[in-house]
Amino acid sequence: MFHLPKVRVHFGISKCWSVKGRSTAAATDKIAGNVEEFNFSDHVSAFGCKTRWELLRALTVLRLCSSDLLVDNSQTLLRWCKRFGGGPLLRSVLYDQFVGGDSAAEVRHCMRRLASEGIRPMLATTMEEDLGEGGDESVYERNCIRILDCIKIAAAEDIPSPMVQLKLSGLLSADLLVTLGNIYTTSSNKLELVMTLTRCMMGAYTKKIVLTGTALNEKEESCLLLALQRLKRIADEAQTQNVRILVDAEYTYHNPGLSLLTLATVATYNKQFPLFWNTYQCYLKNAEKKLNEELPFVLGPLEAHFGAKIVRGAYMVQEKIYAEKLGIEDPVCKDYATTCKNYNTILSYLLDKASEKGSRCEFIIASHNEDSVRFASRRMAELNINRRNGGVCFGQLYGMGDHITNPLANSGFAVYKSIAIGSLDEVLPYLARRAIENRSVVQGARRERALLRKELRRRFAF
Incomplete structure (x- = not known):
């Protein structure tokens, strides 16, 4: 998919940086120390580097994405638009707004532009599946190669601590993930279970994989071993290139299996620093419980470094439908306010741990919520956590949240x-799903749209 030129570029200070009214020295002076109240209403600082076309495109796309009618029918509308010759329009508008490209050259150009603004890349391939959708090992192998290519792209530029997001449902069947998750949640010896998979990943396994008394059938065992070898290839490459891998959380019925595989990787590859990070969805009622189980497990029995991405969550509609269908309790918090309370509780807990454990506990605050960002920055100052290399960082989606990203x-x-990457055909279904799943984020972008309008008026002087 990607062809990588063997060149590394060192980033100096671009003209774009001065547009924002900051110098590198000024930013460095603020690496630690006093609490700073961000101005998330400064449209010049947020959008000073964008062209007029980019401002118009962003405003148009974000307004369209705020419509329930368009979002609810997005997959159908995008499919029809492409079918009747609208591919070039989709590419120049929707695709370019949210996607970094589908070649190494395009993605690296996107990375360079962000780096000139002091922003780091977190690359995300558009691959995942749900129950009953897959099982094709050749597809999983191609997905593995794509992730390996992403790691090489992320490492190709001289940017600090690049990241790659990984959806494990792109490396093995969702059905097998659920089977592994059921074994994990019912296991009375989770440490032995994790270490069994770790040994299998590193090549030390017998003819039958026995997971705490449960033997997989022949097909499941074969598929699991293939998945573990793919995971090992990804981990080896990430370790070589010094690229952190952030394992995405998915549906609740996937997540126990995802945690098991992630912990098995952490046990080997997080000994020196947190190479593999798990994701915690704070819109789930059990998010705090899960974190309170896994963080001590990693720091204690596994004797490894802990890494985490904390998000509010993106599968709310599907989770509610799934729970209603099975007649089980809805796993999602009752409302946004409860989710925010859950998020800030977990955020505060992790900040305390990062201050206490140093490099053994790192995490990314993935949020478009201004209050959470302000809360985190104030708490970091109180705990004297270094802004640039103290193990705590922030993240937003490419194409959104620039009024938060740039002040940070x-x-x-x-x-x-x-940064989503992939071809138009691959990315359109992905973007449609993200629009539905991240409805609250998109609908909450009113301030960003207002700032875009202000910046356009300034540019056109009216």
Whole structure:
């Protein structure tokens, strides 16, 4: 998919940086120390580097994405648009707004531009599946190669601590993930279970994989071993290139299996620093419980470094439908306010742990919520956590949240953009799903749209 030129580029200070009214020295002065109240209403700082076309495109796309009618029918509308010759329009508008590209050259150009603004890359391939959708090992192998290519792209530029997001449902069947998750949640000896998979990953396994008394059938065992070898290839490459791997959380019935595989990887590859990070969805009622189980497990019995991505969550509609269908309790918090309370509780807990454990506990605050960002920055100052390399960083989606991302970067914080990559055909279904799943984020972008309008008026002087 990607062809990588063997060149590394060192980033100096671009003209774009000065547009924001900050110098590198000024940002460096703010790496630690006093609490700073961010101005999330400064449209010049947020959008000073964008062209007029980019401003118009962003405003148009974000307004369209705020419509329930369009979002609810997005997959059908995008499919029809492409079918009747609208591919070039989709590419120049929707695709370019949210996607970094589908070649190494395009993605690296996107990374360079962000780096000139003090923003780091978190690359995300568009691969995942649900129950009953897959099982094709050749597809999983191609997905593995894509992740390996992403790691090489992320490492190709001289940017601090690049990241790659990984959806494990792209490396093995969702059905097998659920089977592994059921074994994990009912296991009376989770440490032995994790270490069994770790040994299998590293090549030390017998003819039958026995997971705490449960033997997989022949097909499941074969598929699991293939998945573990793919995971090992990804971990080896990430370790070589010094690229952190952030394992995405998915549906609740996937997540126990995802945690098991992630912990098995952590046990080997997180000994020196947190190479593999798990994701905690704070819109789930059990998010705090899960974190309170896994963080001590990693720092204690596994004797490893802990890494985490904390998000509010993106599968709310599907989770509610699934719970209603099975007649089980809805796993999602009752409302947004409860989710925010859950998020800030977990955020505060992790900040305390990062202050206490140093490099043994790192995490990314993936949020478009201004209050959470302000709360985190104040708490970091109180705990004297270094803004740039103290193990705590921030992240927003590429194409959104620039009014949050840029003030953070200007103030010396480590901040990332989650950049989707892939072809138009691959990305359109992905974007449609993300629009539905991240409805609250998109609908909550009113301030960003207002700032875009102000910046356009300034540019056109009316």
